[in-house]
Structures are given as structure tokens and as C-alpha cells.
Amino acid sequence: MSTAERTLTGEYADLLQTLGKHRDFLRYTVRDLTDEQAARRTTASDLCLAGIIKHVALVERNWLNFIEGGASAMASGQGDVSVGDWLDGFRPMPGETLAGLLRQYDEVARRTDELVASRPDLDAAQPLPEAPWFEPGASWTVRRVLLHILAETAQHAGHADIIRESLDGGKTMG
Amino acid sequence: MSTESKALLSSLTDQREHVLGIIEGLTDEALRRPVLPSGWTCLGLVRHLAIDVERFWFRSIFAGQQVEPRASDAAVWQVGPDEPADAIVGLYRREIELANAIIASADPDAEPARWLSQWGDWRLHNLREIMLHVITETACHAGHLDAVRELIDGRTWMVLTE
Numbered sequence: 001m002s003t004a005e006r007t008l009t010g011e012y013a014d015l016l017q018t019l020g021k022h023r024d025f026l027r028y029t030v031r032d033l034t035d036e037q038a039a040r041r042t043t044a045s046d047l048c049l050a051g052i053i054k055h056v057a058l059v060e061r062n063w064l065n066f067i068e069g070g071a072s073a074m075a076s077g078q079g080d081v082s083v084g085d086w087l088d089g090f091r092p093m094p095g096e097t098l099a100g101l102l103r104q105y106d107e108v109a110r111r112t113d114e115l116v117a118s119r120p121d122l123d124a125a126q127p128l129p130e131a132p133w134f135e136p137g138a139s140w141t142v143r144r145v146l147l148h149i150l151a152e153t154a155q156h157a158g159h160a161d162i163i164r165e166s167l168d169g170g171k172t173m174g
Numbered sequence: 175m176s177t178e179s180k181a182l183l184s185s186l187t188d189q190r191e192h193v194l195g196i197i198e199g200l201t202d203e204a205l206r207r208p209v210l211p212s213g214w215t216c217l218g219l220v221r222h223l224a225i226d227v228e229r230f231w232f233r234s235i236f237a238g239q240q241v242e243p244r245a246s247d248a249a250v251w252q253v254g255p256d257e258p259a260d261a262i263v264g265l266y267r268r269e270i271e272l273a274n275a276i277i278a279s280a281d282p283d284a285e286p287a288r289w290l291s292q293w294g295d296w297r298l299h300n301l302r303e304i305m306l307h308v309i310t311e312t313a314c315h316a317g318h319l320d321a322v323r324e325l326i327d328g329r330t331w332m333v334l335t336e
Contacts, residue, residue, distance in 0.1 A: 011178065011282075011302060018306045025314075045324050123177055143178065147185035147309065154310035155192070158317025162325075165210055 008117055015122075015146045016113055022150060023109055026056065026157040029164050030098060038098040039091070042166040045159070049167070050098050051090040052160050056153055057105040058089050063145050064108070064115055071129035116146065178282050182305045183274065189312040190270055193223065194263070196319045200326065205259050209322045216322060217262050218251040219315055224266040225250050227311055231304050232273035236280070238287025277305070 008016060030038060030049045038050035047055075058075075065073040092101065122143040128134045140148070164170045175183070197205065197216050205217045225244060233239045244250065253262060282302035289297065298304045323329050 014302055014306060018303075018310065022310055043325070045321055141177070141181060144181045144184065147181060150306070151185055151189055151309055151313040154313035155189075155317040155320070158314035158319075159321045160317070161314075162210065162318055162321035165212060169211070 011122060011143075012116065015143070015150070016116060019112070019146065019150050019153065020109070022153045022157060023056075023105070026053070026153060026160060027102065027105075029157060029160040029170075030102075031170075033098060033167075035092075035097050037167060040167065042163055045163050045166075047090055047159070047163065048092070049160055049163055050092040050096070050101055052156050052163070053098065053101045053105055054092060054096070055090050056156050057101065057108045059152055060105075060112060060149050061108045063149050064111055066126065066129075066140075067115060067119070067142055067145055070126045074129055112149070116142065122146075175278055176282065178302070179277060179280075182282065182302065182309070183277055186305060186309050186312065189309055189316055190266075192316040193220065193312060193319060194266070196316065196323050196329075197263075199329075200323070202259055204326050206253060206255075207326070209325050214251060215253060216319060217253040217257075217259055219319065220266050221253065221262050222250050223312060223315060224262070224269045227308055228266070228269035228273045231308050232276045233269075235288060235290075236284075236286045236301060236304055237276050277301070 030053060033049060035050070038053075039048050041048050062074050065075075092098075119142050123141050125139040125141045125144075127137070127139045130136070197220065200216065206215050208215055229241055230244075234241045280301050282305070283300050285300055286298065286304065298307055
């Protein structure tokens with residue numbers, strides 16, 4: 001248990017504990033897989049399970065950079081992410097294992113807990129990077145960023161459920 | 175509404191729109207097709223979100239309203255051929271509106287009006303925890319629908335929205 005979970009109360013604790021629970025659901029969906037299975041594309045999707053773990057860790061880290069340094073600290077804020085880099089964020093590279101990707105995900109999770117615990121105010125807002133999917137000129141608070149990471153994690157856990165079911169019949173729903 | 179309520183509602187709205195957006199343009203047949211061995215359909219999932227998620231958590235549990243009794247799992251998940259798709263999507267939209275009215279008039283720290291004894295020690299203590307629960311449940315189902323849409327016709331949503 002991190003310092004954050006021990007000492008935080010109220011909204012901070014609710015947000016971080018809920019996020020922790022949903023990271024665990026996603027970890028559960030990739031339980032007991034070999035690296036070959038985790039990297040395999042099933043009939044269900046172009047995405048593989050290892051790629052989803054890699055992606056959620058990258059996305060969460062990117063949003064932490066936003067909380068710390070604003071839009072210019074985000075990868076997508078610099079306008080230099082190629083399509084190849086983008087796709088590589090969804091698939092394991094040679095030498096990347098599921099265990100290694102899960103360790104990176106744990107490290108990002110720890111950093112989130114510490115960073116959020118250190119913020120005096122969840123209302124602190126910063127302008128979003130310019131992107132077609134964000135309202136022009138919009139700002140997001142720390143709270144809104146955390147809700148985004150949370151929903152994104154839950155959404156990818158749902159996607160991962162289906163991939164797992166088509167991979168080996170492993171089910172978390174239905 | 176407080177800034178916290180606005181942020182929670184904005185996040186929930188994103189997820190609801192994702193659900194409605196990813197099924198848009200599917201044929202009636204595709205909406206009713208069990209795509210995976212577990213057997214659920216897109217329309218069944220939307221009705222589950224309307225009845226078991228929006229109506230249940232906001233109207234029944236948080237606000238303590240008397241709601242229409244829920245007959246069975248099958249009555250929610252299995253959509254008969256005589257039940258129009260529009261009616262099910264309409265039900266979801268209506269429950270969203272009713273939920274929004276409740277969310278707009280309550281404080282995130284307000285406790286639910288009722289709780290079920292069969293849940294034992296598990297408890298969502300306030301509207302904030304209920305909203306986080308509904309946001310993540312809706313997001314998780316949106317992820318299911320993403321995968322199913324990709325299976326049905328190859329269309330993807332998430333790559334466009336990151």
C-alpha cells in the first residue's frame with residue numbers, strides 16, 4: 001500500500017482507490033498468459049493484450065506529465081509523434097515481455113499516487129494540448145485528468161475482456 | 175453544480191456518448207447478433223446500462239425512488255424481435271436525462287437514500303462513489319462494444335479518440 005492510500009481521505013482517496021481497483025481488473029484480465037499469448041492478435045482485434053497494458057501505462061504517464069508540466073510536457077503536445085511511434089505504443093517490441101510491461105505499469109501507478117497526493121488542489125486547471133478531439137481552448141483540472149485516466153483504464157479493461165475471451169475463453173463478464 | 179459534480183458528469187457524459195456513438199450505424203441485425211460465445215448483444219448491453227446501471231444507481235439507490243420492478247436478467251439482456259432498437263436506445267437516453275437531474279441537484283458527498291442488505295460490508299458511501307462506479311462500468315462496457323464493433327465491421331473508435 002502506498003503512502004497515498006494510507007493517508008488520503010475524501011475525494012483524493014475515492015479517486016485513487018477506484019483507479020487502483022480498475023488497474024487490478026485489467027491486470028486480472030492478462031493473468032497467467034505466456035508472452036506469445038499476450039502478443040497474439042486474435043480474431044477479435046488488431047490489438048493484443050500486452051499492447052493494451054503498454055498503451056494504458058503510456059497514456060497514464062502522458063497525463064501525469066500534463067499534471068506536472070502542462071500540455072507542452074505531453075508527447076502529443078509536441079506534434080512530433082509519428083504514426084509508427086503511435087502504433088508501437090499499442091504493441092510489444094522485441095524484448096518487451098508482459099511481466100516487464102506490467103512492471104512499468106506498476107511504476108506509473110506509484111507515480112500517479114504520489115503525484116496526486118502531493119497536489120494541494122484537485123481544481124488546479126491547465127490548458128489541454130491542441131487536438132481535434134479536444135474542445136479548442138479547453139482546460140482540464142487535476143480531477144478531470146484523473147477521471148479521464150480512470151475511464152480510459154476501465155474502457156481498455158472491457159476491450160481486453162473480449163480479446164481474452166477470444167484468446168482462450170477466459171471470461172470476466174457474461 | 176459544484177466544479178466536482180461538473181467534472182464527474184462531464185466524464186460520465188463522455189462514456190455514455192462513446193456507448194451511443196460506437197453502436198451508431200450498425201444494422202438492426204448486427205445490433206441483435208450475439209457476437210461472442212458469452213452470447214450478449216449490443217442492444218441487450220444498452221438495456222442493461224439503462225436499467226441496471228443508470229436507473230438502478232441514480233433513481234433507485236441514490237434517490238430512493240420506486241422504479242419499475244426488474245423481472246429477470248433475461249428480461250434485460252435478451253431483446254425480443256418485436257422490441258424496436260429505437261425504443262431501447264430511447265430508454266437509455268431517458269434514464270440518462272433522469273439521472274442527470276438527480277446528479278445536478280445533489281452534493282457529491284450526499285449519501286444514498288437506500289442500500290441493499292445483501293451487499294454486506296460493501297458500500298458506496300456517497301454520490302461521488304456511485305458516479306465513479308457508473309463511470310467505470312459504462313467505460314468498461316464501452317470497451318466491450320469497441321471490441322464487438324471491430325468484430326462486426328472493423329470500425330474502431332479508440333484510436334481516433336486518444
